[in-house]
Amino acid sequence: MAKVLDVHNVHRIYESAAGYTHALRGVSLEVSRGEFLCVMGPSGSGKSTLMNILGCLDRPTSGTYMLEGLNVSELTDDELAMVRATRLGFVFQSFNLLPRATVMRNVQLPLIYTNRSNNERLERAVRALNAVGLPPDFYDHRSNELSGGQMQRVAIARALVNDPALILADEPTGNLDSATSDMVLQTFARLRNEGKTIVLITHDPEVSSWADRTVHIRDGKLLTDDEERAHAAERGHT
Numbered sequence: 659m660a661k662v663l664d665v666h667n668v669h670r671i672y673e674s675a676a677g678y679t680h681a682l683r684g685v686s687l688e689v690s691r692g693e694f695l696c697v698m699g700p701s702g703s704g705k706s707t708l709m710n711i712l713g714c715l716d717r718p719t720s721g722t723y724m725l726e727g728l729n730v731s732e733l734t735d736d737e738l739a740m741v742r743a744t745r746l747g748f749v750f751q752s753f754n755l756l757p758r759a760t761v762m763r764n765v766q767l768p769l770i771y772t773n774r775s776n777n778e779r780l781e782r783a784v785r786a787l788n789a790v791g792l793p794p795d796f797y798d799h800r801s802n803e804l805s806g807g808q809m810q811r812v813a814i815a816r817a818l819v820n821d822p823a824l825i826l827a828d829e830p831t832g833n834l835d836s837a838t839s840d841m842v843l844q845t846f847a848r849l850r851n852e853g854k855t856i857v858l859i860t861h862d863p864e865v866s867s868w869a870d871r872t873v874h875i876r877d878g879k880l881l882t883d884d885e886e887r888a889h890a891a892e893r894g895h896t
Contacts, residue, residue: 660690660691661688661689661690661691661724662689662690662691662693662725662726662823662824662855663687663688663689663712663723663724663725663726663824663857664687664688664722664723664724665685665686665687665688665711665712665721665722665723665724666686666721666722666723666724667684667685667686667720667721667722668682668684668685668686668708668711668718668720668721668722668723669682669683669684669685669718669719669720669721670682670704670707670711670716670718670719670878671719680878681704681707681878682704682707682708682711682718682878683704683877683878683879684721684879685704685708685721685875685878685879685880686880687873687880689824689855689857690855691853691855692850692853692854692855693850693855693856693870693871694846694847694850694855694856694858694868694869694870694871695856695857695858695869695870695871695872695873696857696858696859696860696865696866696868696869696871696872696873697709697857697858697859697860697872697873697874697875698859698860698861698862698863698866698872698873698874698875699859699861699874699875699876700861700876701861703875703876703877703878704875704876704877704878704879705859705875706828706859707878708859708875709826709828709857709859711723712824712826712857713742713746713748713826714730714733714738714741714742714746715742717731718731725741725745725823725824726745726823728741743768743771743772743820744820744822745822745823745824746822746823746824746825746826747768747816747817747818747819747820747822747824747825747826748817748825748826748827748828749810749813749814749817749825749826749827749828749830750813750828750829750830751828751829751830751831751832751833752833753801753806753809753810753812753813753833754813755801755809755812755813755816756801757800757801757802758800758801758802759800759801760797760798760799760800760801761787761792761796761797761798761799761800761801761804761812762780762783762787762797762798764801764812764816765783765786765787765812765815765816765819766779766780766782766783766819767816768816768819768820769782769783769819769820772820782819782820782821783815783819784797786815786816786818786819787812787815789815789818789848789849789852790811790812790814790815790818790845790849791811791845791848792808792811792812792815796808805838806833806834806835806838807834807838807841807842810830810831810834810838810842811841811842811845813830814827814830814842814845814846814849818849818854823855824855824856824857825849825854825855825856825857826857826859827846827856827857827858827859828859829859829860829861830842830846830858831843831860831862831865832860839865843865843868846858846868847868850870856869
């Protein structure tokens, strides 16, 4: 099966007045088209740094990141912005919707700076909202009139509207109760069944159970299954 992303031996080192922070240490990861992958780790493990690199919001200090065969590690800032706009969809814990804009306006936002016609923007937004199961009655509501689960579904629709190669979700259920979380995760599972590729970052084992595959990150390194079991056993004895 074709690989959507291929990360090889990626390091990310930050320099500050306090010295150097080695946030990622030789991370290698492959994700196939149509796969739902969960990256799981505690706070400070490096998972947000990895998400920023996968989302072309940051650059690795060394190593390579291939997105659909394109070496994004070598792109200019303008080229990275184009990749973010056309090949990636983002879903955040805090939704990041415009509170006074309508649902339809929020979903169409990624299309504003494209050369698509108004009719095509509308058609794409309706398709994306249908995909996440939000009824048409809500399309003219402002986002601040919605429940948390509805807002997150609007955010997922916004991520879908450009038909991206990869959907990146950063703790997408972090602000939701358990019943609403299940509804959002069912949306991701349905999208995966429709062939979408999803990488979801979480610290919650219940969230990870929805994915096809889970990788664990700790101290900037991806752990093997044996290493994760050893860590789990060690925690169980402390």
